[in-house]
Amino acid sequence: MSESTPRTPSADAPDGEVLSVPGPGVLDESEIGRFIAWLAAERGLTFSDYDGLWQWSVTDLEGFWSAVWEFFDVRPHTEPTATLGRRSMPDTEWFPGSTLNYAEHALRRIGADGTEHDDSDVAVVAHSQTREPVELTFGELREQVGRARAGLLRLGVRKGDRVVAYLPNIPETLVAFLATASIGAIWAACAPEFGPRSVVDRFAQLEPKVLLTVAGYRFGEKDVDRRAEVAEIAAQLPTVQHVVHVPYGANELPDTLGWGELLAEPGAAVFEPVPFDHPLFVLFSSGTTGIPKAIVHRHGGILLEHLKNNALSWDLKPGDRMLWFSTTAWMLWNTLVSSLLVRASIVMIDGNPVHPDLRAQWRIAEETGATLMGVSPGYLMACRKAGVRPAEEFDLSRLRQLGAAGSPLAAEGFRWVAEQFGDQVLLNVGCGGTDVCTGILQGSPLQTVRAGEISGPCLGVAAYAFDSKGERVVGELGELVITEPMPSMPVGFWGDTDGARYRAAYFEEFPGVWRHGDWVRFAEEGHCVVAGRSDATLNRGGVRLGTAEFYAVVEDLPEIEDSLVVHIEDPEGGNGELLLFVSGPAELDDALRKKIAVALRTALSPRHVPDVVARVPLIPRNRTGKKLEVPVKRILLGSTPESVASKDVLADPRSLDSFVAYAAERAATAANATGSTAGSAS
CATH class of the missing domain: 3.30.300.30 (ANL, C-terminal domain)
Structure with a gap:
């Protein structure tokens, strides 16, 4: 919300009591309001509140997701023959016949709002404890992606090949990811703090052709040497034909191709048209048995879901800036990158997020002019206990939304945010997952905020609580389930040729219904509390x-x-x-x-x-x-x-x-x- 749209906060509310409600100007000022106006003008659909919009979004799947496609001006190379082919999970067919490319939409000059934008707009601001800040415009980012694409092609990377990265959250990682996606190759990443066993357990499943890596990094005051780990990882990935060293810190990495060599020759940012279901990246979710699950996400599903999530829930638009500390191994890194889809810029942070002190992230938010800042609930509670007063200590006048995800936030944390920011900032607490690479339960500018509770299911997400008999329950804890398909549900698991592991992971307990693995309690009005993992x-x-x-x-x-x-x-x-x-x-x-x-x-x-x-x-x-x-x-x-x-x-x-x-x-x-x-x- 902007400062002109107060949310009527109440900082002394008990658990579950309303802290704030949408202000009178929300429909005029927010992206979700713009979407509602578009639905009225283009589809003849009128909605007066979030609940009605959500109900439509999970019952008329064809209508909702085709509206997302049109509203955000998705431009395929081949038009789809339908919005939804098969509807049943887990074999749902979305936008059959279409071809497109995620990276093309992240780098296009025509934004999701249909407006042509200037290449001089800032796309990336990177803060690191290893080197000085780095800034890239959209034009510079597109040029580097074209060069990296040309370099990967010289290394023999083609559509369907796998490129893996042992890299921190830095611009080179973003460039390599978008270049990989532009070819139609498949991306996966691990953060460099992972040990060799963790990395090999993940990457070996994919049989990658290229490994990108750093030789070390700085974490706070500590220099971390990863040369031995890189050597061990490379030795255990026999399919890797090329190791590319991204210079980061003082260490060299012999017998590798340098990042500068990879980007030495200019190349156009060309985008391979791929089917809607073509793999974009693989995320790894550690299960309870065996090696980590390699979850395959598709170009079209991630494109549509992140357009919807980042604009309609997080209210990101051209000129906005998103800051959310994440390592490259977390799904939030992929969601951060997708802010480029709506022509918002991103802040990339690498290192110790509380160095040199607990105020570090607030300080970066001030320096970068963040409009959306994401943090962990633990960080908010630590700031509360330490007596940090962010709105007084820092100029956060551009901040409209504060996201919190990863674990439950106590009611005291909600009250603390209300005390600090008043009506300036919407607190948006969410619950999602690697499995769908987005939010499942979340807030938006159109939803009420209650102390200690998540505002409700996201648009397009038919989320409910089931008891052990597979019946919906309200007012008591149950399994978090999704009863209707979403485009960002994964293609499957890598190497799971018959889909048996995928079905067992999500559909075994309630056939045809996605079981997410969290305990949740819904109120009749839709707001909810997540109590933790059920597995x-x-x-x-x-x-x-x-x-x-x-x-x-x-x-x-x-x-x-x-x-x-x-x-x-x-x-x-x-x-x-x-x-x-x-x-x-x-x-x-x-x-x-x-x-x-x-x-x-x-x-x-x-x-x-x-x-x-x-x-x-x-x-x-x-x-x-x-x-x-x-x-x-x-x-x-x-x-x-x-x-x-x-x-x-x-x-x-x-x-x-x-x-x-x-x-x-x-x-x-x-x-x-x-x-x-x-x-x-x-």
């Missing part, structure tokens, strides 16, 4: 971590026979508590705890280091051998063992006993405020 995937500070990755590292240690990891969420949106239980003959002493921590930090990342390591005599499994992470987590949260798992399904009926004892010990410790949870659960 065993971990969510630490908004970053999902797969249990299988933990086990591969921990159980490779000779002292460990078996292990189980669970995450207890922080109700205030922080990192929560990561607990690792191990079994084996070795004594669990400080030396072994340190060895486990070093192994996880080195092979995976610092986020994987547990807060507590405890010994148990036996790791619980069911009769098919599956570890029972979710039952253990529920026991630690206070459930009885009988309510979380029948003894009939346990391989050993005694296997949960030690966790019941450990949970009682934790509860007693908390009650006595002794402040210590370390020790043994045996």
Whole structure:
């Protein structure tokens, strides 16, 4: 919202009470208001509020998504024969017969509003702890993409080939991604803080032809050398024919092609027409068993969904600027990049987001003139506790919307934002995922904000809560489901030729309905609260971590026979508590705890280091051998063992006993405020 459209905040509201409502000028000033006006003029459809617009968007799928296509002036090379071919999930067919290219729409001079724009408009502002700030105009970005495209073609990259990046959130990464997409090749990225095992587990699935990488970077005051890791990764990717070194920091990377060499020759920014379903990029979501799932997203689906999300929910338009700290491995990086689709510019941040202090992100928002700033709920709560007053301390007069995603935000966080910004800023708390690469539940300028709650389902997302019988529930916790298809639902998983893994991941429990894996409670009016994960995937500070990755590292240690990891969420949106239980003959002493921590930090990342390591005599499994992470987590949260798992399904009926004892010990410790949870659960 702009300053001329007050939202009537109430900073002392209890949980669930209205904090602000849309002001009287919202329909005239917002992109969602412009969309509603267009629907009235072009389609004869009138909507007076968000609820009516949402209901139409999830019942008339052809009408809504064709309207998104037309409103944002999507320009295909080949026109579609229909909006929707097959409707049933998971085999939905969108815009059959069409060909287009995502990168072409990100770099075109004619914006999504139909207006021709100047190439001198700033597209990218990059802030880093490794080098001085970098700025690129749309014209400079297009030129570099053309050069990178020509360089990739010289390396033999063609439509359908895979290009992977071990790169931070810097302009070169953006250039390489758009160049890859322009060819019709397929992109995937891992952040350079990932250890070799994590990277190879992901990239090896794709059999890439080209690897782009840095040799190191700076994180706060620390210089991080990644040359050994790059060598190990490259050695384990036998299909890689070329390694391209992006200079970043002081380290050189011998026997590689330099970024300057890749971009040495000019080339036109030409765009290969590809079918709507052609893979654009692969995102990796760590599951509970096996290697991370390689989720394949399509050109057309991401184009349409991100046009809709970034404009109608985030209210981005030409001249706006989006800042949202993200690594290249998170789906929010892809969504950040897509702000270019609506001719908004982006701020790329690399390094420690709280260096040199907690105010760093607010400072960058002031320097760059951000109109949309995205942060983690944990960051907002930390600023609140530290007494930061962003609206007073910094010139954030351009800021209209503050996004928060990755984990739940406590009601106190909502109230703090209202206290700081008043009617200037819309707080938009969302819940989405790598799986659909967008928001599922979110706000918009047309929705009410309530303390501690998400405003409701996004346009085009038929999100509800189901009980175990597959029936819709309101006012109680249930599984978050999506009952109608979305264009950004993935093509499938890479290598899953018959679609069996894809169906098992999302459609096994409720056939024909997408089960997302979150617990959610909806009010009758549509606003909702997400209570955390309903499966065993971990969510630490908004970053999902797969249990299988933990086990591969921990159980490779000779002292460990078996292990189980669970995450207890922080109700205030922080990192929560990561607990690792191990079994084996070795004594669990400080030396072994340190060895486990070093192994996880080195092979995976610092986020994987547990807060507590405890010994148990036996790791619980069911009769098919599956570890029972979710039952253990529920026991630690206070459930009885009988309510979380029948003894009939346990391989050993005694296997949960030690966790019941450990949970009682934790509860007693908390009650006595002794402040210590370390020790043994045996």
